Amino acid sequence: MFSKILIANRGEIAVRIIRTCREMGIATVAVHSEADENALHVRMADESVCVGPAQANKSYLNIPALMAAAELTDAEAIHPGFGFLSENARFAEIVTKLGFTFIGPSAEHITLMGDKVSALDFARKAGLPCNVGSAGTLAKAEEALEAAEKVGYPVIIKAASGGGGKGMKVAHGPQALRQAFNVAVSEAKSNFGDERVYLEKYMDKARHIEVQVFGDTHGNLAVLGERDCTLQRRHQKVVEETPSSALTEEERTKLFATVKKALAGMGYVGAGTLEFLYQDGQFSFMEMNTRLQVEHTVTEEVLGLDLVAEQIRVAAGEKLSPALTSAKPVGHSIQCRINAEDPATFVPCAGQVENYYAPSGPGVRVDSALFPGAAVPPYYDAMVAKLVVWAPTRQQAIARARRALDEFVITGIKTNIPLHKKLLATKAFATGDYHIHSLEQFIKEGRF
Numbered sequence: 001m002f003s004k005i006l007i008a009n010r011g012e013i014a015v016r017i018i019r020t021c022r023e024m025g026i027a028t029v030a031v032h033s034e035a036d037e038n039a040l041h042v043r044m045a046d047e048s049v050c051v052g053p054a055q056a057n058k059s060y061l062n063i064p065a066l067m068a069a070a071e072l073t074d075a076e077a078i079h080p081g082f083g084f085l086s087e088n089a090r091f092a093e094i095v096t097k098l099g100f101t102f103i104g105p106s107a108e109h110i111t112l113m114g115d116k117v118s119a120l121d122f123a124r125k126a127g128l129p130c131n132v133g134s135a136g137t138l139a140k141a142e143e144a145l146e147a148a149e150k151v152g153y154p155v156i157i158k159a160a161s162g163g164g165g166k167g168m169k170v171a172h173g174p175q176a177l178r179q180a181f182n183v184a185v186s187e188a189k190s191n192f193g194d195e196r197v198y199l200e201k202y203m204d205k206a207r208h209i210e211v212q213v214f215g216d217t218h219g220n221l222a223v224l225g226e227r228d229c230t231l232q233r234r235h236q237k238v239v240e241e242t243p244s245s246a247l248t249e250e251e252r253t254k255l256f257a258t259v260k261k262a263l264a265g266m267g268y269v270g271a272g273t274l275e276f277l278y279q280d281g282q283f284s285f286m287e288m289n290t291r292l293q294v295e296h297t298v299t300e301e302v303l304g305l306d307l308v309a310e311q312i313r314v315a316a317g318e319k320l321s322p323a324l325t326s327a328k329p330v331g332h333s334i335q336c337r338i339n340a341e342d343p344a345t346f347v348p349c350a351g352q353v354e355n356y357y358a359p360s361g362p363g364v365r366v367d368s369a370l371f372p373g374a375a376v377p378p379y380y381d382a383m384v385a386k387l388v389v390w391a392p393t394r395q396q397a398i399a400r401a402r403r404a405l406d407e408f409v410i411t412g413i414k415t416n417i418p419l420h421k422k423l424l425a426t427k428a429f430a431t432g433d434y435h436i437h438s439l440e441q442f443i444k445e446g447r448f
């Protein structure tokens, strides 16, 4: 087992990883930008190294500075968290080449799944259900029009290197598609440095269902249940839960078996998530995230597992733990992503926290790096806390989440807690009657 791990991240996920390391008796190294000098992850780690100025591309994405920090502190392994360099194959490769262990899958698997077109190609060949769409990337608007005729409108254009819900364009007819194609190509180029786009059928009332998988270096692969991340704004998840209220036990069992069969023999190591859209009884594979997800917490709550500990164990060459391979879900878990943003306009809101009181009590977990006086710099992702609840039933979990949201106090910065309070009080949420566009519709209707 490792004796020291460097965490190449910040905020709540860095704190989350440090907590597990401490429980495992592993020393930790925090890295930070100049803007995060007094951040909680820096205070909680055993050592810390400043890796550059506030801008992420000069600090948290600065590979030479991160490698120098690992070298200087004698860290043996690097945990990338999520976001930043977590799905950067080159980073994984450099870490390994320099003699450190990357806590994640191989660079080869990151590359395969990081490109959505090659991931789809893999998925089709591996027998995963996929959406109808273009055979590969589209070089010209004419090719997009041809593919759309076959698929049928509406269609959605996506960037091959897309992520974070960015770069998707919907078209309801040929004229709109021609325009959307040109915009999508130029946005893909400027956002991701890769202008390749592809097209698929647009789903108007789908659920977002994802499957957590975990592999080790001994060829074992476990499927750890699904998460329902249907409630989104701008293709970004807002509330996540497990189990999904949209699936029957039969559909669930069939999906897990298909996923397990598709990945068998691939040699995937570590945590991974396969994302699907689910509409009219059909699943369509969207992508695979080759890292820990923000919402891994709800899986941990129903399975009683520590997925970060499992990541560290398999990175150290151990087999998947018996606790993981025999885990059976119990009860229901819901996560609310708390963002530092104006609850009405959704504009990110940096600043300094004044009062901070996190809810607690039975079945309540808060993963956050906030404290009274904490700085919320404008340079990074707006998510500042995750409220995670567990209860025996979905109904009880909703009641618990609403109780916890009422207890939550964060002043000095604006947050989307009011949005969560209203969303969890809706009849639609209580009955599970919603799809991926519902939250945006509620907002448009002025319900929040």
Ligand code: ADP
Pocket (backbone or CB within 6 Å): 131, 156, 162, 163, 164, 165, 166, 168, 200, 201, 202, 203, 204, 206, 208, 232, 235, 236, 275, 277, 286, 287, 436
């Ligand atoms: P990203 O990698 O940017 O997160 P994904 O492919 O995972 O992009 O999709 C994110 C979200 O975008 C989905 O959860 C869904 O809400 C929406 N989306 C993606 N594909 C489609 C589609 N074919 N039809 C409708 N919505 C879609």
